[in-house]
Amino acid sequence: MRNPLAEKVVGIKPSGIRKFFDIVQDMDDVISLSVGEPDFDTPWHIRDEGIYSLEKGRTFYTSNAGLKELKEEICRYLKRKQNVEYCPQDEVFVTVGGSEGIDAALRAMLNPGEEVLIPQPSYVSYEPCAILANGVPVIIELKAENEFRLTAQELEDAITDKTKILILPFPNNPTGAIMERKDLEEIAQVIIKHDLFVISDEIYSELTYKDKHVSIVEIPGMQERTILINGFSKAYAMTGWRLGYACGPKAIISQMLKIHQFAIMCAPTTSQYAAVEALRNGDEDVEQMRESYNQRRRYLMHAFKEMGLECFEPFGAFYVFPCIKEFGLTSDEFATRFLQEEKVAIVPGTAFGDCGEGFLRVSYAASLENIKIAMRRLSEFIERLRKG
Amino acid sequence: MRSWEQNVEQERNREKDMREKLLSVIEKNSRIDMKELAVIMGVEEIDIANELAALESEGIICGYHTLIDWEKTSIEKVSALIEVRVTPQRGQGFDSIAERIYKYPEVNSVYLISGGFDLLVTLEGKSLKEISAFVSDKLSTLDTVLSTATHFILKKYKDHGTILAKKSEDTREKVTP
Numbered sequence: 426m427r428n429p430l431a432e433k434v435v436g437i438k439p440s441g442i443r444k445f446f447d448i449v450q451d452m453d454d455v456i457s458l459s460v461g462e463p464d465f466d467t468p469w470h471i472r473d474e475g476i477y478s479l480e481k482g483r484t485f486y487t488s489n490a491g492l493k494e495l496k497e498e499i500c501r502y503l504k505r506k507q508n509v510e511y512c513p514q515d516e517v518f519v520t521v522g523g524s525e526g527i528d529a530a531l532r533a534m535l536n537p538g539e540e541v542l543i544p545q546p547s548y549v550s551y552e553p554c555a556i557l558a559n560g561v562p563v564i565i566e567l568k569a570e571n572e573f574r575l576t577a578q579e580l581e582d583a584i585t586d587k588t589k590i591l592i593l594p595f596p597n598n599p600t601g602a603i604m605e606r607k608d609l610e611e612i613a614q615v616i617i618k619h620d621l622f623v624i625s626d627e628i629y630s631e632l633t634y635k636d637k638h639v640s641i642v643e644i645p646g647m648q649e650r651t652i653l654i655n656g657f658s659k660a661y662a663m664t665g666w667r668l669g670y671a672c673g674p675k676a677i678i679s680q681m682l683k684i685h686q687f688a689i690m691c692a693p694t695t696s697q698y699a700a701v702e703a704l705r706n707g708d709e710d711v712e713q714m715r716e717s718y719n720q721r722r723r724y725l726m727h728a729f730k731e732m733g734l735e736c737f738e739p740f741g742a743f744y745v746f747p748c749i750k751e752f753g754l755t756s757d758e759f760a761t762r763f764l765q766e767e768k769v770a771i772v773p774g775t776a777f778g779d780c781g782e783g784f785l786r787v788s789y790a791a792s793l794e795n796i797k798i799a800m801r802r803l804s805e806f807i808e809r810l811r812k813g
Numbered sequence: 814m815r816s817w818e819q820n821v822e823q824e825r826n827r828e829k830d831m832r833e834k835l836l837s838v839i840e841k842n843s844r845i846d847m848k849e850l851a852v853i854m855g856v857e858e859i860d861i862a863n864e865l866a867a868l869e870s871e872g873i874i875c876g877y878h879t880l881i882d883w884e885k886t887s888i889e890k891v892s893a894l895i896e897v898r899v900t901p902q903r904g905q906g907f908d909s910i911a912e913r914i915y916k917y918p919e920v921n922s923v924y925l926i927s928g929g930f931d932l933l934v935t936l937e938g939k940s941l942k943e944i945s946a947f948v949s950d951k952l953s954t955l956d957t958v959l960s961t962a963t964h965f966i967l968k969k970y971k972d973h974g975t976i977l978a979k980k981s982e983d984t985r986e987k988v989t990p
Contacts, residue, residue, distance in 0.1 A: 460988065598990075719855075777990075
């Protein structure tokens with residue numbers, strides 16, 4: 426028999442998180458600070474709208490781009506939050522989670538050999554998606570001393586004459602880093618100078634703990650060269666509903682929509698009805714969840730300080746990214762030993778890129794009670810390590 | 814530059830904000846200690862102590878109770894809701910009759926409500942007999958009480974925002990990117 430497989434796919438490394446997952450899966454009574462999704466249930470009124478839509482028999486496809494009323498609500502939301510205008514008819518479409526939007530954007534924009542700049546540490550899908558879209562991923566290693574923000578200089582240094590797209594993953598998973606307006610203004614100059622396009626993954630936009638999130642599309646000259654990706658998973662605790670959206674210039678969106686139309690048809694109808702409710706009446710839920718996350722974030726930062734663990738203060742998403750270089754273990758060794766000795770699961774930073782070495786991603790999408798127990802165990806664990 | 818009034822306004826908003834957040838945290842967990850409250854709220858411990866003292870003296874915080882599911886103990890307890898229709902008294906409305914009722918130690922709560930009756934009284938006793946005796950001997954015999962309807966509670970599913978019926982489980986995958 427011939428080899429049935431595509432070399433390109435075979436060549437893609439499996440997600441580094443998988444190995445860790447397998448170890449955790451076999452253990453009982455593990456406290457997990459390794460989860461990349463909210464610990465809250467979807468607010469009831471949103472679930473109720475989903476149920477109601479099923480009762481009414483709304484069980485058919487929607488149009489490819491999504492329900493008209495949902496697209497209109499998305500545009501109203503972006504106007505309200507980011508003060509940017511998108512046309513619901515042809516500048517936005519509803520995707521199966523933010524992930525589909527990223528994939529479709531890369532596939533719609535890349536020609537073979539064109540380079541995609543991917544700042545890391547970052548979410549695991551950008552690099553494989555760029556490869557699957559025949560692009561060439563180019564990694565920009567972000568630095569702890571910059572609080573894992575992308576600087577104009579780092580961007581400038583990575584650009585070649587093949588560079589076409591910058592992926593901008595802020596607020597960031599796994600570091601919790603944010604980009605503030607001045608940071609965005611600085612990189613925007615470089616982006617415009619080199620005529621690049623941006624795929625801005627803003628799935629954590631509602632979860633910032635300093636000022637309100639600023640989108641790159643708010644910076645003059647950027648909206649016309651940016652695909653804005655967002656969704657309902659993190660803000661409204663709707664991960665399992667698989668719903669997101671992509672916004673951008675009509676010329677790009679219409680091509681992305683072609684891919685979506687043939688690969689997906691349309692995003693789940695039930696989820697779309699629920700999402701309309703989320704956007705119309707969900708602000709207060711988001712505010713409450715954000716406050717809970719913020720309390721846990723403060724607790725973690727305080728706990729790290731008390732145990733003398735180095736960590737910059739992150740202001741976004743629901744992750745903190747402490748440095749464990751002082752112990753002379755790799756992230757993988759540290760996480761594995763901590764799991765085996767103390768039964769707490771924390772993902773090694775290397776799952777999000779090689780430059781995550783020496784760091785751990787601690788998710789605070791977990792109850793404060795569990796976080797407290799985990800920190801007590803972490804404190805004991807590092808005491809032991811320090812004593813040798 | 815910001816005017817002095819704006820600064821005062823901002824400071825007032827900040828205090829109001831902190832007050833609301835503090836109340837919503839301790840409403841769910843009154844045992845949390847001040848040090849931890851200070852950490853999660855991002856303020857100094859002394860600010861928490863002052864705010865709590867103020868909330869107590871203003872009568873906003875009225876007590877720190879424990880939510881107990883008595884059904885899981887061997888102690889027999891019966892609770893009831895009693896709808897009470899009364900004649901309001903001139904010059905005093907419902908207040909003095911409410912006071913007559915809430916002074917009984919077995920009464921848990923008394924609410925003035927809108928709708929088909931006037932007062933809703935909740936009551937806890939050792940047995941059905943004890944509650945019946947209270948209603949027939951004490952409550953119904955009050956001059957202003959026109960009628961009562963007693964509802965015994967058979968099972969508490971949710972109380973004070975907490976689900977008693979079953980424990981919620983974390984069904985998420987243990988590790989996700």
